[in-house]
Amino acid sequence: MPHDNASGVLFDVDGTLVDTTYLHTVSWWEALRQTGQPVPMATIHRAIGMGSDKLLDHLLGPERDHDADSRLxxxxxxxYGEYWERLEPLPRAADLLRACAERGLRVVLATSAAEHEVGALRRALAADDVIDTVTSSADAQESKPAPDILVAALDQAGLDAARTVFVGDSVWDVAAAGRLGIPCVGLTCGGTSRGELAGAGAVAVYDDPAALLDGLADSPLAAPR
Structure with a gap:
């Protein structure tokens, strides 16, 4: 899609808008335990936000036997699928999306979740009426911290990086945005601290969608460049 003069906001979804970070952590922990490769939950949590290929490299090392990867x-x-019907949005997530749309911003879910997971996330959010574009892992050749999913989101929404802000909850989100020169607003509701997000380069950090909504008028989302 050709880019126009619209401004927009790209949102990560897992851990940013929907409360799934620890569900993914527990699911990976159990999958690894079942294959005799236990990894502490705190270590797994720090890797959530990467694609599964990079996550397994990060946790088990790139020189491992890859034959078990598909089973993992x-x-x-x-x-994780056992939680789909119980997914909960983070505080006022849908209200934040609607407030952005009311400001004339194009609202994009720049998620690298698998296509079969995206439907469950969208049902939890219940904000399809204001969402312009939604990506999935099928849209990215390489997962975060590579910026592929953000490039796909920009292209599909017809947005220019210079008029866009990204909102995410992990250092991998901040790194991906940084590679495109997109300011990243960090949220700590995915379990990554304010200091870690700011240290990775987040231009502002808030507790959760509700806190960002309360401060929206003075946030980087108020006037993308």
Whole structure:
């Protein structure tokens, strides 16, 4: 899609708008335990936000035997799928999306969740009426911290990076945005601290969608460049 003069906001979803970070952590922990490769939950949590390929490299090392990777992914997907009907949005997430749309911003869910997970996330958010574009892992050749999913989101929404802000909850989100020169607003509701997000380069940090909504008029989302 050709870019126009619209301004927009790209949102990560897992851990940013929907409360799933620890569900993914527990699901990976159990999948790894089942295959005899236990990893502490705190270590897994710090890797959430990467794609599964990079996450497994990060946790198990790139020189590992990759033959078990598909079994690990399948186990994670099965375990995580048990939560789909119980997913909860983070505080006032849908209100934040609507407030951005009311300001004339194009609202984009720049998620690298698998296509079969995206429907569950959208149902939890219940804000389809103001969402312009939604990506999935199928849109990115390489996962975060590579910026592929953000490039796909910009292209599909017809947005220019210079008129866009990204909102995410992990250092991997901040890194991906930084590679495109997009300011990233960090939220701590995914379990990553204010100091870590700011240290990674987040231009502002808030507790959760509700806190960002309360401060929206003075936030980087008020006037993307």
């Amino acid at each position: 992914r399948d186990a994670h997907n099965t375990l």
